Amino acid sequence: MLVYESKLKGTKEQYGRLDEAIRTALFVRNACIRSWMDGESKSRNDTYKYCKVLADNPEFPWAKRLNSQARQASAERAWASINRFFDNCKKQIPGRKGFPKFKKNHPNHGSVEYKQSGYKLSDDRKYITFTDGFEAGLFRLWGTRDLHYYQLNQIKRVRVVRRADGYYAQFLIDHNRVEKREPTNTTIGLDVGLNHFYTDNNGETVDNPTYLRKSERKLKRLQKRVSKKFKKGKPQSNNYKKAKQRLATKHLQVSRQRKDFAVKTALCVVRSNDLVAYEDLKVKNMVRNHRLAKSISDVSWTMFREWIEYFGKVYGVVTVAVPPHNTSQDCSNCGKKVIKSLSTRTHKCPHCGYVADRDENAARNILELGLRTVGHISCQNLEAINLQN
Incomplete structure (x- = not known):
């Protein structure tokens, strides 16, 4: 499945109608969750039926204006959050299980999803027309993606996304992306960190861009303007809304910079190697350290890992996530454990005399674990084939 995104160019009145559609989709989602909490909806089909009840209810005339399949898509989102909660309970995940919550309408967030109808x-x-009851009308698609490469029946869904800098249309295309690549006969182990974005088993490093840290001064200034213009207990002025919009746009720019860096770095790593081994880090637990939470969130390790796994499937490269236990403590030369604190940045083994950078030593251990895992998987596959024969 591919997702192509284009910006929607229209009038202010049209954007207002899109806001109504997004707000209605949010209302349907919250209503489906309330129906589940009250015991009325016990399956996804029940939430579909409840969408019909909402559309026929004279108390909610706006619900009928939304396309029927868009209402079903909102019900699917509600049931996905419910199903995720049940899965977390079955897996006995420690801490909060993600109980479904009601979402608020935010001026810089939100989306509505159409399936096969409601748009043309x-x-x-180069243009798209929304034909549901809100009558948003004709929009120009502004972007570099060319939809002529795909048939109309391959476009399974169209999602309208609201962000701080405008409205976007995302096209979900049914296409299996496969790219050809020449084998490089090289393998790599990656150890991510805060001093460097990552260090490989050869000692090569990539600097951490720290986009949030670099933009922190401007973000504080914009946040200060928002706080000055806020009036407690009174209607907010247009200057307050404009200041808030500037702050949201700056945050969006930082997130886009972070994503762009993660995508390009992951693509370079995957195309240059035949096997990529990396740590299976639990970032959710690591950000509990309040001294390092901001820095850990800024480097976006989770996003980098997701794109490595995606490009690995596209280019046919093996990607292996290994457990991070003792990868920094064990000596990659002799295998003996050498206890080090977080401030110790050089690995010095008293058993074999091996000296290397701490992250390089960890990367070599990660690569070795990755090669062991791949070999174990290959043996299992071979045994399964022999049993079948």
Whole structure:
């Protein structure tokens, strides 16, 4: 499944109608969750039926204006959050299990999703018209993606996303992306960190861009303007809304910079190696350290790992996540454990005399564990084939 995104160019009145559609989709989602909490909806089909009840209810005339399949998509989102909660309970995940919550309408967030109806693309694929009851009308698609490469029946869904800098249309295309790549006969082990974004088993490093730290001064200044213009207990002025919009746009810019760096770095790593081994880090637990939480969130290790796994499937490269236990403590030369604190940045083994950077030593251990895991998987597959024969 591919996701192509284009910005929607329209009038202020049209954007207001899109806001109504997004707010209605949010209302349907929250209503489905309330129906589940009250015991009325016990399955996904029950939430579909409840969408019909909402549309026929005279107390909610706006619900009928939303496309029927868009209402079903909102019900699917509600049931996905419910199903995720049940899965976390079955897996006995420690801490909070993610009980479904009601979402609020935010001016810089939100989306509405259409399936096969409720919209129409122009013949040249440069314009889209929304035809549901809100009558948002014709929008120009502004972007670099060309939809002519795919048939209309391959576009399974169209999602309208609201962000701080405008409205976007995301096209979910049914296409299996496979890219060809020449084998490089090289393997790599990655140890991510805060001093460097990652260090590989050869000692090569990539600097941490720290986009949030670099933009922190401007973010504080924009936040200060928002606080000055806020009036407690009174209607907020247009200057307050404009200041809040500038702050949200800056945060969006930082998140886009972080994503762009993660995507390009992951693509370079995958295309340059035949096997990529990395740590299976529990970032959710690591950010509980309040001294390092901001820095850990800024480096976006989870996003980097997700893109490595995605590009690994696209280019046919083996990606292995290994447990991080003792990868920094064990000596990659002799295997003996050498206890080190977090401030010790050089690995010095008293048993074999091996000296290396702490992160390089960890990367070599990660690569070795990754190669062991791949070999174990290959043996299991071979045994399964022999049993079948």
